[in-house]
Amino acid sequence: MTISDIVDKTKAYYCLDCGICTGSCPVSRVTPDFSPRLMVEKALIGEAESPYDDVNIWSCLSCGQCSQRCPSKIDYPEFVRQVRKAAVTEGHSGVPAHRGLFQGVMRLQTLDVKQNKTDWAREAGKIAESGDTYYFVGCAPYFDVEFREDWAIDVMEGPRGVLKVLNAIGIEPVVHDDERCCGHDLMWNGDYENFAKLARLNVDLIKSLGCKRVVFQCPEGYQTFKKYYPEVVGELDFEVVHFYDLLAKEFEQGRFSFEPLDGVYTFHDPCRLGRQAGIMDAPRALLQGVPGLKLIEMEHNRENGICCGTSAWMSCSSCSKEIQKSRLREAIAVGAGHLVTACTKCRLHLNCALRDVEMDLKIVDLNDILARSIKV
Amino acid sequence: MKAQKVIDKTRKVMKLLGIEEARLRREWISASEGQRFAEVIREFTEDIRKLGQSPLARRETAA
Numbered sequence: 001m002t003i004s005d006i007v008d009k010t011k012a013y014y015c016l017d018c019g020i021c022t023g024s025c026p027v028s029r030v031t032p033d034f035s036p037r038l039m040v041e042k043a044l045i046g047e048a049e050s051p052y053d054d055v056n057i058w059s060c061l062s063c064g065q066c067s068q069r070c071p072s073k074i075d076y077p078e079f080v081r082q083v084r085k086a087a088v089t090e091g092h093s094g095v096p097a098h099r100g101l102f103q104g105v106m107r108l109q110t111l112d113v114k115q116n117k118t119d120w121a122r123e124a125g126k127i128a129e130s131g132d133t134y135y136f137v138g139c140a141p142y143f144d145v146e147f148r149e150d151w152a153i154d155v156m157e158g159p160r161g162v163l164k165v166l167n168a169i170g171i172e173p174v175v176h177d178d179e180r181c182c183g184h185d186l187m188w189n190g191d192y193e194n195f196a197k198l199a200r201l202n203v204d205l206i207k208s209l210g211c212k213r214v215v216f217q218c219p220e221g222y223q224t225f226k227k228y229y230p231e232v233v234g235e236l237d238f239e240v241v242h243f244y245d246l247l248a249k250e251f252e253q254g255r256f257s258f259e260p261l262d263g264v265y266t267f268h269d270p271c272r273l274g275r276q277a278g279i280m281d282a283p284r285a286l287l288q289g290v291p292g293l294k295l296i297e298m299e300h301n302r303e304n305g306i307c308c309g310t311s312a313w314m315s316c317s318s319c320s321k322e323i324q325k326s327r328l329r330e331a332i333a334v335g336a337g338h339l340v341t342a343c344t345k346c347r348l349h350l351n352c353a354l355r356d357v358e359m360d361l362k363i364v365d366l367n368d369i370l371a372r373s374i375k376v
Numbered sequence: 377m378k379a380q381k382v383i384d385k386t387r388k389v390m391k392l393l394g395i396e397e398a399r400l401r402r403e404w405i406s407a408s409e410g411q412r413f414a415e416v417i418r419e420f421t422e423d424i425r426k427l428g429q430s431p432l433a434r435r436e437t438a439a
Contacts, residue, residue, distance in 0.1 A: 113431065115394050116394050145385050145388040
């Protein structure tokens with residue numbers, strides 16, 4: 001796809017040059033060299049000789065704050081996604097974080113691997129060999145290897161919490177060793193070929209198991225299946241459900257309640273879950289359902305929620321750290337003692353910044369809170 | 377220390393990916409121990425040969 005095709009596809013020609021995108025962009029605020037407006041402008045006037053050489057195309061967090069406010073409704077993350085896809089075919093790439101460990105694992109998963117990644121599930125709760133409901137765990141077991149000892153973070157608290165809660169409300173989901181990464185990160189890294197391979201492998205697995213619905217907690221997995229898989233495999237013949245939507249519905253019907261929990265909490269909307277998938281009420285309803293828990297909002301919340309600073313394990317920089325620290329300061333400013341995250345990566349990224357600052361703030365996983373206090 | 381940490385993590389990732397543990401080996405060999413180096417590599421090569429080709433080495437082009 002040429003740059004003018006991408007402009008046509010994303011309707012970037014509707015740009016009014018108003019600059020609200022750049023004014024809203026969390027990256028531009030820290031790194032003025034990066035400007036969504038300028039990037040679109042360059043593509044429109046055809047100034048850039050080779051737009052794919054521009055290092056800035058790898059700096060976008062695809063958080064979507066710009067598009068959310070754009071008066072012409074230009075899909076800027078889509079513009080970036082297409083530009084990256086084209087850039088990779090021309091031999092360019094971004095800079096992976098964590099030594100490229102995760103991208104390596106994701107690419108190996110496109111091959112004939114026989115994974116061994118469900119032991120935690122058998123220890124934490126009950127899972128089934130077959131059934132209607134599949135629980136798509138995602139990459140947490142791999143992330144855990146990198147962070148458990150180095151940062152003293154138990155990444156598996158999240159998936160364990162989800163499984164415990166599902167069990168508590170009477171669901172024994174299928175969890176499978178052959179599940180691959182959903183491909184979210186490779187897709188946003190521009191490696192569309194391997195993203196498509198992962199998509200086909202996952203859909204084939206779920207089809208072969210005969211599951212009718214797939215429950216996701218990971219916002220990236222949810223959004224990737226829902227929005228981007230049909231691009232590769234056509235319409236999905238199973239239902240894609242978010243864990244918090246499922247849970248909030250059950251909670252409304254009075255199927256369970258929560259043990260009391262003290263403290264002041266604030267909720268960090270992951271960009272994939274909040275702004276992009278539109279799931280903002282369900283996690284809040286669940287938190288507010290915990291007696292004694294005081295939920296307060298940070299300055300930027302819901303569709304204005306600030307990104308956790310880095311995306312798709314790529315381009316992690318001092319800019320990411322600045323974004324993360326400003327997010328932590330927002331939590332402190334409203335007097336929260338706990339910052340609740342609903343995405344494994346948000347939790348890790350914000351914790352990374354917390355290691356550098358002295359703040360009386362705990363970053364907690366929503367699934368862990370729910371699993372600890374659910375009462376059936 | 378750093379090497380040990382990388383090896384430990386690699387082993388854990390290999391386990392999750394279902395790659396046989398014996399495909400990774402760590403030995404401390406000094407630059408003066410030429411003979412020992414040769415022995416270890418010979419032994420390691422033999423071990424790997426016994427395991428056969430890894431499924432990960434089967435690329436699409438070979439299929």
